[in-house]
Amino acid sequence: MLISHLKMGAKVLLRRKFFTFISLFAISLTLLVLLVATAMLDSILAPRAPETRAARTLGIYRLGFEGPHTGHEGPVGYAFLDRYARHLQRVETIALFTEQQGAVSYVAGRKITSYLKRTDGEFWRILDFDFVEGGPFTAADELQANPVAVINQSTRRRFFGAAPALGRPFAIDGQSFRVVGVVRDVPIVRIVPFADVWVPISTAKSSTYKHEALGNFMAILLARSRRDLPAIQAEFRSRLAHAESPDPRLYTRIAGGADTSFEALARLLFASRENDAHAGRLRAALLTAMAMFMLLPTLNLININLSRILDRAAEIGVRKAFGASSWALVGQFLIENLVLTLLGGALGLALAGPVLAALNRSGLVPYAQFGLNLRVFAYGLAIAVFFGLLSGVYPAWKMSRLQPARALSGRSS
Amino acid sequence: MIRLQRVKKLYRTERVETTALDNINLSIEEGEFVSIMGPSGCGKSTLLNLIGLLDEPSEGSVEFDGEKVGDYGDRALARLRNQRVGFIFQQFHLVSDLSVADNVEIPLLYRRLSHRERRRLAHAALDRVGLSSRTLHFPSQLSGGQQQRVAIARAIVGRPRVLLADEPTGNLDSQMGEEVMAILEGFNQGDKTTVVMVTHDRRLADRTQRVVRLFDGRQVS
Numbered sequence: 001m002l003i004s005h006l007k008m009g010a011k012v013l014l015r016r017k018f019f020t021f022i023s024l025f026a027i028s029l030t031l032l033v034l035l036v037a038t039a040m041l042d043s044i045l046a047p048r049a050p051e052t053r054a055a056r057t058l059g060i061y062r063l064g065f066e067g068p069h070t071g072h073e074g075p076v077g078y079a080f081l082d083r084y085a086r087h088l089q090r091v092e093t094i095a096l097f098t099e100q101q102g103a104v105s106y107v108a109g110r111k112i113t114s115y116l117k118r119t120d121g122e123f124w125r126i127l128d129f130d131f132v133e134g135g136p137f138t139a140a141d142e143l144q145a146n147p148v149a150v151i152n153q154s155t156r157r158r159f160f161g162a163a164p165a166l167g168r169p170f171a172i173d174g175q176s177f178r179v180v181g182v183v184r185d186v187p188i189v190r191i192v193p194f195a196d197v198w199v200p201i202s203t204a205k206s207s208t209y210k211h212e213a214l215g216n217f218m219a220i221l222l223a224r225s226r227r228d229l230p231a232i233q234a235e236f237r238s239r240l241a242h243a244e245s246p247d248p249r250l251y252t253r254i255a256g257g258a259d260t261s262f263e264a265l266a267r268l269l270f271a272s273r274e275n276d277a278h279a280g281r282l283r284a285a286l287l288t289a290m291a292m293f294m295l296l297p298t299l300n301l302i303n304i305n306l307s308r309i310l311d312r313a314a315e316i317g318v319r320k321a322f323g324a325s326s327w328a329l330v331g332q333f334l335i336e337n338l339v340l341t342l343l344g345g346a347l348g349l350a351l352a353g354p355v356l357a358a359l360n361r362s363g364l365v366p367y368a369q370f371g372l373n374l375r376v377f378a379y380g381l382a383i384a385v386f387f388g389l390l391s392g393v394y395p396a397w398k399m400s401r402l403q404p405a406r407a408l409s410g411r412s413s
Numbered sequence: 414m415i416r417l418q419r420v421k422k423l424y425r426t427e428r429v430e431t432t433a434l435d436n437i438n439l440s441i442e443e444g445e446f447v448s449i450m451g452p453s454g455c456g457k458s459t460l461l462n463l464i465g466l467l468d469e470p471s472e473g474s475v476e477f478d479g480e481k482v483g484d485y486g487d488r489a490l491a492r493l494r495n496q497r498v499g500f501i502f503q504q505f506h507l508v509s510d511l512s513v514a515d516n517v518e519i520p521l522l523y524r525r526l527s528h529r530e531r532r533r534l535a536h537a538a539l540d541r542v543g544l545s546s547r548t549l550h551f552p553s554q555l556s557g558g559q560q561q562r563v564a565i566a567r568a569i570v571g572r573p574r575v576l577l578a579d580e581p582t583g584n585l586d587s588q589m590g591e592e593v594m595a596i597l598e599g600f601n602q603g604d605k606t607t608v609v610m611v612t613h614d615r616r617l618a619d620r621t622q623r624v625v626r627l628f629d630g631r632q633v634s
Contacts, residue, residue: 004522007511007515008508008510008511015510322500322520322571325491326488327488405459408506
């Protein structure tokens, strides 16, 4: 039966080629945009190097400080994280690091701006960077404030050309460092690991950060198991509830949490100053955006499908006369529509590759590595099937409701 | 086998109510060859649709093998049509995109049969109407008479107990019409298949065992 339906679906598509072209164009364009968006989200959120342990990692990226007259939301100070984020139960290790900041260097009279991130030694244990030269700096380097740095491949090229960089000195932000490792470029959308240059926190020009509750520090926590994440989150929330305000006159309440990468994205987008990161809201917003984006092409496809029913009234009458139940016809029409949307999906997928490659080349997103993989393909397939069902259900239902005697007389209403 | 009692069929639009059939009482016994005659618009096709469970009466009841089908749902009616009734239409109603064999297979799609079994039965049905050499052709490649023979093969492929033919020769010349009529007679006499045929043609009606005459939606004989 399935083969017969597929065969029929193909014949119907070939019957009115212009309609089919319009349908395929709309479907493939819609799915192309959704696939590109999915690939971008995948690039931001999916566990991939260096965040291969993302499934058991939580991050404290932004906290909200609320007071009667003012509020502040953003990264926090080293002292605050040192006091409230360390020694949580079920946490294997914790790493502290700064937000990346623009830092200037001069090479042969040429100004180079790089993103600089200061991290501790544990940062390199939690994240799984791909080293092409040397290795990471260590906890001992951090303790002794050794002027060592890890740089990425693009920075090596900018500073040293094609030559190896290991052991070579360079200056950035008015300080001198020695290269101990070179890693592959990490896209800017991977907020935690991203930078051009990584140096020990303790090499900061001033040590005042050690005593600041407000600042530009973040933390990542590696849980022993992903099952431990809720307990760790609960414990950190409980600590926050009793945390000492950095300035009791300004801030009376501290809110936030240790977030998964999706929760962190939600907290960032909604600038949440609450304990809840609003991950559910982000999920709903993404689904709504997807549905809204699909709305017009879906309506277009529904219209085309309804007009196809006019063409097929007699066939529907024949099938009903010879024993097709309404559900059998709904199934047949949905399969036919799925064939069309999957075909459109395949076209969209074929186009998505070059579009993502062009985005990567454009430099709009530094070190972008947007691409297709099995996960994106699976999402694309799910979207195409959802689209097929959405645009097929109403026409299929309408088709199945045709009264056979009327359908055989060529009347479709 | 089929019994219609006090059957009335009304068609309603917003302003007009048309009586297509009124107070029809009809019994068709197993193995009969019955023709339905009457002028255009007298309700012949409507009556055939009611007998074939393609339409529901506005009043009265339809019984099939002693069971009133008025309460049957969509699925039960579909199963009944699939198992026991075969339709032949004046306009043939072959699906133009499907090959001859695929057209004949349509009733079998709604039974639990393998593709191989469906093909075997379709070929056997086409063989009976003398078209076994045309299985891969498409309807547009056949003459009107051949198309109607394909439609007959489709009607009989599921071995129904009743064949309902709505002016099966209406679109054919006399020679082809004669061929089709001979095939229907063969099924009636050879297989004891009940045949109910709507026709305008008195000569064809005279060859059937019983003629039901309609006029303005009423049964006059």
